[in-house]
Amino acid sequence: MKMMNFTEVGRRLGQLGIVLGATLATRMAMAVNDLPGGPAVNELDLQTPATKIATEQQWLHNFMLVICMVIFLAVFGVMFYSIIKHRKSKGAVPANFHESVKVEIAWTVAPFIIVIFMALPATKVVVAMKDTTNSDLTIKATGYQWKWGYDYIKGEGEGIGFLSALDTAQREMSDAGKPEGDNYLLKVDHPLVVPVGKKVRLITTANDVIHSWAMPAFGVKQDAIPGFVRDTWFRAERTGDFYGQCSELCGKEHAYMPIHVKVVSAADYSAWVDVEKKKLAALADDPSKVWKLEELMARGEKVYGATCVACHKGDGKGGGPIKPLDGSAVVLDADKLKQVAVVLNGQNNGAMPSWKQLSDTEIAAVITYTKNSWSNKTGQAVQPAEVVAARK
């Protein structure tokens, strides 16, 4: 190998770096903008705070950065000075000293004091973050594989509850490798709505494995642990849309269960509560109602599109480890209870999750849909009452 000295190697690397940089720069014209309330393009810092706590966290981080930077420059200033000056090639002769109790004490005590100095402002913020008392509104967030459930437990809007899942079109974009949109992987079908300026106590729990509810703009992150309830809180200082993502590995769709919080004015919030309560009343399906096949198919198609299509696909063919429904023995079985059991209880240790949280009508409709779609033509209809009976 040709002997290259240091300067030549350095020059070559520099040339390579420029070529690489130029290539990357031209690629970097990707069509995406900052998402207000969410990630910004090539952001170097924490997301813009929307709560006092997030502001404090950002302050703390900058405080730490400055101190660390100062120490870094001091220590490496000394080190690089030494590297340049105390070289054998410059004729340096090694000194003989190799210990000093005074110096050791000094550079043990000084960092100790600096650490205490850092811990003081941090303590204040820890205590503030933990104080969930006197909240105006209490909301429970339940982590599911793979979506969030929100229930308004106390305060204005009590009784409202819904699921919030990633927009299915965006999930399909991911599979297709064709991402698009400033809110890519952050759009949900049913955002969490809260009033501005009110203290919201957020209770987290989970249905299956550990998830984590995170909202960087609020400075909130709290694990959602099955069998446990934990709480945290936030008070949004301005209206707008804010985005977060699940922050604890929870299985294969971990990247696909975002959080979208809409902060609205008090008046808008009251209006929203009204609308939601009316919707809930209307949606309360009577499980004893007997449905016609076409009605079940229409309803089932909606449920399928909101819930099943991400894994089983629009053509019912699944893919990879996901079983196809089109032509499936369980779906085609004359005994309807077989498929009802799979949908209610899940299968393969949660690889097919349980969907018992859907309503009886929704389950009856979606099973009917699968039994009569694609190449499946069983002519079977499942009534909500049959699902009610199967749950017992």
Place this chain on the structure above:
Amino acid sequence: MSAVLDHHGHGVHGHEHDDHHGAPKGWRRWVYATNHKDIGTLYLLFAFTMLMIGGVLALCIRAELFQPGLQFFNPELFNQFTTMHGLIMVFGAIMPAFVGFANWMIPLQIGASDMAFARMNNFSFWLLIPAALMLVLSFFMPGGAPAAGWTLYAPLTLQMGPSMDAGIFAMHLMGASSIMGSINIIVTILNMRAPGMTLMKMPMFAWTWLITAYLLIAVMPVLAGAITMTLTDRHFGTSFFSPAGGGDPVMYQHIFWFFGHPEVYIMILPAFGIISQIVPAFARKKLFGYASMVYATASIAILSFIVWAHHMFATGMPVTGQLFFMYATMLIAVPTGVKIFNWVATMWRGSMTFETPMLWAVGFIFVFTIGGFTGLILAMAPVDIQLQDTYYVVAHFHYVLVAGSLFGLFAGFYFWGPKWTGVMYSETRGRIHFWGSLIAFNVTFFPMHFLGLAGMPRRYADYPMQFADFNMLASVGAFVFGFMQLYFFVFVALPMMRGQGATAPQRPWTDADGKGAEGLEWEVPSPAPFHTFETPPKLNADATRIVA
């Protein structure tokens, strides 16, 4: 041919060769190995193989993350890659590599003929082979490899297929191997030092391994407990971690991290020891504050037991818990800082040259310190809430594990490699390896700090498009970094093992006036003969030289 792979090396042997007529040749030499040098070589070759396998997994991850959208793998497989990359690198690459260094160097450095328990040493190594096979081949089991992250949190682990059980078995084997290896190291160091080598005259590498061995014995059984409870939850009807049966998923985290935090110090303390030997050698000046360095290492080890829940700040622990773990974690910065200051003070007013081992050592100090600072930032609980489970954490631990542990291992290889093989590496190629790795490493991992601050979570197969540019940069850096390690193997390590290169002197790092590397390993020829110090040597007052 190099003496590492072949008994007939260069240098002075005299009668030492004849001692082992009847000693096995061919495959028996390796399968029945009881010689600490051979076992050290086995560990190092094993570790490097696992480094390459773990590296391929990393490149699969970075290939997928090169652009947003799924291009190559489905998310299930992606999670398998992230999990196995972690398990293979931690348990298959870094830990065995340091054990390989321990085997090669500890007997040489303390003037002992071999490790205390030579046959148990053999067993410790060979346990790793079925363990590694199980880990790597788990990809081909039904359901694929475990996909719960290297931390294997419950209850997600309860959903994994049979590869989870294979992985648990593999980790038990590796844990047993580590425990036996640690017993060996402690007994060897405490009992077999040459007369005159008191503990406070021992080389720093031996000290750091002595402390690391105690850490290993203390915490590997705890990991064994956590994974066994996972196993019984999965198959034998227990509910340790399963809430449906009254169990507690958070308890898993406590048990795991009680192991996990000392584990990361287990992976860095031997590297500190290597750096503490290289810097004085190339500064031609004794290590500054030897006693302080010993106490600082011991403090770090003890403190490492009381900080584990800083990995759990987001689980919802009460205020007192958060404050205690925050304070304790910040405290570890103090002895770590002391070590860094002592290294710089060793360099100060020395007479330095920058051959490859010193390049790696200085690189280590520089980049590991960056990792230390991000660790301090993560220790602040309010800030950790923002950064937990984001790429900031990924950046932090790769800075301390790659730029820390791995760079330390490379430094040690270039430093002691000539003693092992009898051959000098090419200084130019060493420099290419160093600068290529250092630059590529930073290009890969520095942007991850920004990704984490901006909110990109970890263990994500796909991400919002605002994160695209830094991900692309990281992926490019990763491929260059991987290529540099291949370069190292083909152009540096392999030639040395084959004996191709300039003959290494007995003291490659000592000047004519005696300044430079000190220690008993430099009292034997290069390559080191198969048997060394068969009778305990007589030492000078410093315990650095043999006197006639």
